[in-house]
Amino acid sequence: MAALFRAADLPAREPAKKHCHPQWFAYEDRVSRAASDFSEPLQQVDGTHIRLAGRKLIYFGGCDYFRLSQHPIIRRAVESGMREHGLNPAASRFTTGNHQLYERLEAELGSFFRTETATLTSNGYSTNLIVAQALQGSFSHALIDGRSHRSLFDSTAYLDCPVIRFSHADPAALQREIRRLPAKATVLLLTDGLFGHNGRLAPLREYLEVLPPRSQLVVDDAHGAGTIGRHGRGTCEVLGIAPERVIQTISLSKAFGVYGGAILGSRKFRTRMIERSGFLRGNTPLPLPLASAALSALSVLRSDRSRRAQLQRNIGRVQEQCPDCIYPPSPIIGVHPRTIAHGGKLSEHLLKNGIHPPRIRYEGETDYFRFALSSEHRPAEIEKLLGVLRCCDAFA
Numbered sequence: 469m470a471a472l473f474r475a476a477d478l479p480a481r482e483p484a485k486k487h488c489h490p491q492w493f494a495y496e497d498r499v500s501r502a503a504s505d506f507s508e509p510l511q512q513v514d515g516t517h518i519r520l521a522g523r524k525l526i527y528f529g530g531c532d533y534f535r536l537s538q539h540p541i542i543r544r545a546v547e548s549g550m551r552e553h554g555l556n557p558a559a560s561r562f563t564t565g566n567h568q569l570y571e572r573l574e575a576e577l578g579s580f581f582r583t584e585t586a587t588l589t590s591n592g593y594s595t596n597l598i599v600a601q602a603l604q605g606s607f608s609h610a611l612i613d614g615r616s617h618r619s620l621f622d623s624t625a626y627l628d629c630p631v632i633r634f635s636h637a638d639p640a641a642l643q644r645e646i647r648r649l650p651a652k653a654t655v656l657l658l659t660d661g662l663f664g665h666n667g668r669l670a671p672l673r674e675y676l677e678v679l680p681p682r683s684q685l686v687v688d689d690a691h692g693a694g695t696i697g698r699h700g701r702g703t704c705e706v707l708g709i710a711p712e713r714v715i716q717t718i719s720l721s722k723a724f725g726v727y728g729g730a731i732l733g734s735r736k737f738r739t740r741m742i743e744r745s746g747f748l749r750g751n752t753p754l755p756l757p758l759a760s761a762a763l764s765a766l767s768v769l770r771s772d773r774s775r776r777a778q779l780q781r782n783i784g785r786v787q788e789q790c791p792d793c794i795y796p797p798s799p800i801i802g803v804h805p806r807t808i809a810h811g812g813k814l815s816e817h818l819l820k821n822g823i824h825p826p827r828i829r830y831e832g833e834t835d836y837f838r839f840a841l842s843s844e845h846r847p848a849e850i851e852k853l854l855g856v857l858r859c860c861d862a863f864a
């Protein structure tokens with residue numbers, strides 16, 4: 469088991485090592501895990517702090533962009549949902565497991581996102597699998613942004629057609645791939661809306677312009693839904709795209725701070741999913757207290773716009789000082805260290821300044837740091853982060 473930033477891994481004349489406090493390596497050893505293991509367990513202290521190996525640190529990780537998971541209204545909704553409805557309907561919604569809470573939540577989601585229907589799923593990951601099961605055999609080719617979420621890649625296994633990757637967020641690359649297809653090709657385009665690793669928005673308008681007739685666009689807006697847009701309707705709202713033009717998949721575990729997922733689309737598509745998706749038919753739905761919490765989270769995000777405004781103010785603070793490190797209105801700062809040693813130095817400085825290093829490891833990719841702002845971060849916490857990033861030359 470190798471810890472990535474052990475002293476022995478750093479080159480002998482690595483300048484960062486000169487100033488390294490020996491205790492820091494001991495600390496890193498305690499919290500580092502092998503790349504093939506889960507990351508170190510964290511303990512939440514409050515909206516912007518976690519505890520790690522006994523230390524309280526400022527937290528810029530995760531996707532709870534409004535910290536709704538800790539909101540008293542949401543906690544109370546979980547408790548009352550449990551009391552009134554119990555935990556688990558213990559059956560699929562097609563047998564005896566349907567419940568009025570699910571139907572209310574679907575109606576509220578449809579109204580929040582202004583879509584004809586919303587179909588609830590037990591998590592965000594499965595939304596994309598369900599959509600693909602419903603679309604199996606309907607397209608001659610699938611085109612997918614090369615940096616899409618893993619659940620979108622997994623979903624393509626159900627499509628029964630060749631799958632072509634195109635360069636990240638690049639309409640010209642998409643157009644080149646489309647030009648290579650036979651004249652009668654029917655295309656399914658799959659992409660994230662707001663990319664969770666770097667905060668970019670997919671150029672959906674440009675995609676719609678180059679797609680051949682009878683194409684369909686599937687947008688996984690797990691990070692955008694609830695987070696961005698004047699009304700919190702996500703990437704489509706920000707880019708001015710009518711929801712009818714796309715099938716959207718969302719997660720309730722990020723901006724909504726709860727758990728679960730939903731597919732937003734037409735009535736016709738909902739019927740098709742119900743008829744054709746084994747996952748949707750055979751899966752036990754979301755636990756009832758979580759459906760109750762999701763209803764409350766929707767109502768908080770609908771009635772209280774101040775959280776979205778506060779998040780945008782925090783994003784604006786970062787943009788003012790460091791315009792190239794963030795893609796407003798996205799709250800994410802992705803930092804890719806130039807070398808392992810540089811990453812180690814950044815980790816070290818973050819820890820020295822009381823900030824948890826949100827180092828992300830995905831199989832087959834180099835480590836990077838993903839900082840996510842929330843509406844709850846205070847200006848001083850953001851200043852501290854920017855100070856460390858500047859000092860470590862993180863954006864050079």
Ligand SMILES: Cc1ncc(COP(=O)(O)O)c(C=O)c1O
Nearest residue numbers: 591592593617664688690719721
């Ligand atoms: C883009 C994207 N899609 C889907 C998911 C899966 O959502 P969930 O965690 O609700 O299963 C994630 C989770 O990180 C995600 O980032």
